[in-house]
Amino acid sequence: MRKITSFEKRRSRAGYMFLSPWIFASVFLLTYPIAYSLILSFGEMKDISGFNLSFAGIENYKEAFVIDDRFLGLLLSSLSDMLINTPMIIIFSLLVAIMLNREIKGRGLFRLVFFLPVLLGTGYVMKELLGQDVQSGSMELARGMLLPANVREYIGETVTGYVNEFFNRITLIMWKSGVQIVLALSGLQGISPNLYEASKIDGAGEWEIFWKITLPMITPILLLNAVYTIISFAFEDSNLLNYIIQQAFSENKFEYSAAIGWIYFVTVLFMLGIVFLILNPFIKRTHDNT
Amino acid sequence: MAMVSGRGVRFKGKYLFSLSAPKIICFIFLFAMVCFTALPLVYVTVTAFKPIDELYLFPPTFFTRRPSFNNFKSLLSSLSGSEVPFLRYVFNSLFVTVISVTISVFISTLGAYGLVKQRPRGGNVIFAFILAALMFPGSVTQIPSYLVVKELGLLNSYGALIITKVAVAFNFFLMKQFMEQIPDAYLEAARIDAAGEFYIYAKIIMPMMKPACATLIVFSFISSWNDYLGPLIYTSKATLKTLPLAVQMISGGTGAAAITTAGSVAASTFVMTLPVIIVYLIMQSKVLSTMAYSGIK
Structure with a gap:
């Protein structure tokens, strides 16, 4: 008994030795900044040049909800964006993954192109590509091809507006579902062919197979996709994040920026919790199925 | 002799590929989607090779008639409003990205090995913290990170750009997931x-x-290469700025000015996307297979 404990102690020490570079780096650049931003959010800056901080209680949080007239609107709009886009991305990625999972010519190329947005999709290039110049140009072309100008004149302003909105959203969803498609694809490939074979012998059609086998089997991946989508939305350039950054760096309201950052973080966590609660009952726990 | 029949194209008694209604619908749908995704990229590439007079054409044409390297040349020779040559930005980006990716891969794999295979006491706490950090938007912690960098005396140096990209919760998480499969x-x-x-x-x-490292390299390369806020905050010297800032500087103008720079903007965007695609293509087969294997990005 004693021998095992000393062996485990040694292992434990070795483990920390291996972890030490990571811990060293993350204490400085992860732990400390997060903790400090929490402290900052409860404080009030007395003197910016010296970073003189005094405790202010929940003043900053109160300001976010009571005084600031922009923050709540931005928070709600980014939440509603999340609510609309997340289901659409999940459904779309599942659809594409099912198609990519079939024996189809040029599958490799399709996969590369669908993954392309992930490669370029973070940061400035994304903004540049989807930004004013390029998007309006290419979108104009796409619209022109699908909806010639005289048709547009005929059907009128409102419908054109809806069509444009529709295409914009489709491009957005296309550009944000690269990883989800790959995940869904991996989920589909994890479903045992035996199940399909057995159901075909029992006379199930494609439609029934989808609802009775594919969908129930892929629910864990759908949950993963939902979580991933929400987190990536939280990180992506949104008006809210820009507002948080702007509050800190242009307005020099560091404490306030930290406070709304934390509100956002807690809201995202809350959303994740809700998604988890909703989807959890549907998840099939299969242990012995590969 | 190729034969086209109801079931597909037959060649020497073998079906080259079968044609069935669902398959054709599938193919058309996927193809349309691919066009949508690839369109902006194709557009940027084409614009990068357009000579200046074609940029002024109205209505704008999609494809260029006479491809030229003028946009790249003007990128190399002069950059309006900047005293630093464009290649310097490329070098900065490459230098910072390569070093930070190397360090990050090293400490993440080392740490994941320690955490998963040695099972130290308190390992759960460390992992729980990493999970929490994963969901924390990075831009919120910019100011404390800035203070840390300032205290370390690394402001306005490559060091600042590198160390801030070394401890990434996501990288550690990814490595831990892979490590558990060994x-x-x-x-x-x-x-x-x-x-x-x-x-x-x-x-x-x-x-x-x-394979796991290949995945990590691709993802950390992407995030480091495209990082915009980091160099903006930690450096004020023009000689230390990276490509995203250069692209933004070039695209600074709007309206009429935007047309004159559209060519160089497209060219610089093209230069910026190229390394990412190259890195991905090198690592490609490995990335997709490991992601399928672990079920995580």
């Missing part, structure tokens, strides 16, 4: 043969982790 039996066999723990890490774990 059976303990390998380690036990090596220990019986009296291999040291670091020897096991370097000679047994790392070769098996190659």
